[in-house]
Amino acid sequence: MKQKKSKFANNLRKYRFEHNEISQQELANRVGVTRLTIHSIETGKFVPSAFLALKIAEFFKVKMEDIFYISK
Amino acid sequence: MKKFLYYITIILGIISSAFFVIDYFIFYQLRPKMVTFELITKGEENLLLFVGVGLLVFLLFYLLSLFKIASYLKRAKRITAPLVLLTTVGVLAFLFVFSDFALLTDIDKQYRLGLAQPEWSLVYPIMMFQFIMAIIFTYLHLYGFKPDNQIKDVAKDHNVFLVAQYIGLICGLLGLVFTSLGFVFHRAWNLHLHTTISSIILLLPYVLIVVYWFFMKFKEESGDLYDEKQIQDVGKSAFVTMAMSVFFMILLFVFNYNNLDGMVRVLWLPFYLFSTLFIFSATNLYYLKRG
Numbered sequence: 001m002k003q004k005k006s007k008f009a010n011n012l013r014k015y016r017f018e019h020n021e022i023s024q025q026e027l028a029n030r031v032g033v034t035r036l037t038i039h040s041i042e043t044g045k046f047v048p049s050a051f052l053a054l055k056i057a058e059f060f061k062v063k064m065e066d067i068f069y070i071s072k
Numbered sequence: 073m074k075k076f077l078y079y080i081t082i083i084l085g086i087i088s089s090a091f092f093v094i095d096y097f098i099f100y101q102l103r104p105k106m107v108t109f110e111l112i113t114k115g116e117e118n119l120l121l122f123v124g125v126g127l128l129v130f131l132l133f134y135l136l137s138l139f140k141i142a143s144y145l146k147r148a149k150r151i152t153a154p155l156v157l158l159t160t161v162g163v164l165a166f167l168f169v170f171s172d173f174a175l176l177t178d179i180d181k182q183y184r185l186g187l188a189q190p191e192w193s194l195v196y197p198i199m200m201f202q203f204i205m206a207i208i209f210t211y212l213h214l215y216g217f218k219p220d221n222q223i224k225d226v227a228k229d230h231n232v233f234l235v236a237q238y239i240g241l242i243c244g245l246l247g248l249v250f251t252s253l254g255f256v257f258h259r260a261w262n263l264h265l266h267t268t269i270s271s272i273i274l275l276l277p278y279v280l281i282v283v284y285w286f287f288m289k290f291k292e293e294s295g296d297l298y299d300e301k302q303i304q305d306v307g308k309s310a311f312v313t314m315a316m317s318v319f320f321m322i323l324l325f326v327f328n329y330n331n332l333d334g335m336v337r338v339l340w341l342p343f344y345l346f347s348t349l350f351i352f353s354a355t356n357l358y359y360l361k362r363g
Binding site: 043048052 | 225228229301362
């Protein structure tokens with residue numbers, strides 16, 4: 001049986017706005033990546049490493065799976 | 073140091089603009105004599121030396137202007153088309169200083185050998201373009217590079233990396249076009265001038281921006297050259313570049329199979345260098361723009 005393709009998804013944009021509407025650049029500076037990387041993660045075009053995902057979750061003081069999840 | 077460089081650049085800009093005007097009058101005086109092979113006096117020969125000093129001033133001014141543009145780009149809120157255009161024409165104005173030198177040397181050599189000097193028709197438009205660029209750059213140094221269009225802190229660079237790809241694309245394309253001319257005009261091809269020197273000149277802008285990028289990376293706190301998205305993009309681009317360059321080199325080999333004394337014998341290296349630079353920059357830009 002063919003397995004249904006699952007997709008990596010996130011609530012990053014929502015968390016940014018809940019966190020004093022922090023800009024993509026500011027978040028990028030805090031976790032040590034480029035603004036484009038944050039933008040690409042938000043739009044679902046780039047899947048971050050576990051390390052970067054943990055750094056982002058740590059910044060927002062939430063669990064990693066609160067921000068990142070698999071959508072089916 | 074920044075203030076010092078700012079004043080030096082503006083002074084050099086003003087001196088460069090003045091040099092262009094003076095050079096025009098020197099050429100206005102010397103050209104008719106050189107074209108008709110009249111004898112040039114010692115004083116007039118010294119004027120040519122003066123033109124040479126002017127070329128050094130242009131070189132320094134354009135170099136400082138390009139560094140200013142690069143540092144402005146680093147913190148720009150957005151990389152807009154005018155910014156990319158400005159960088160490109162700035163690089164061209166810089167490159168044309170070398171062509172000025174080559175053209176004027178050729179003219180002098182041909183005059184001494186009693187040969188025609190068709191290069192004069194190229195000197196005027198190129199120097200006019202450089203003169204306009206000197207004025208635009210001086211104006212921009214004075215009023216154009218506004219701090220309100222800048223981001224305060226950038227922990228990890230994206231802009232310079234992006235512009236390096238644009239410059240790679242332009243240099244790669246120009247190099248490919250220039251190298252391809254060797255196949256068309258192979259009888260007039262001069263290995264030293266048209267291959268070695270021109271390849272170095274066309275690669276120089278890319279080398280400069282990459283050196284600047286490396287220099288910037290040493291100042292970044294993280295110590296990594298790329299962030300993880302960039303490393304993924306560079307990896308994909310490197311793969312596409314390898315696959316396509318192998319294909320192109322096989323084509324070149326087939327093309328040269330029965331022609332061992334042909335132009336391919338001397339042009340394969342610039343062809344390889346510029347095609348890989350072009351493909352790598354183009355695919356990198358594609359992945360960067362795709363997000």
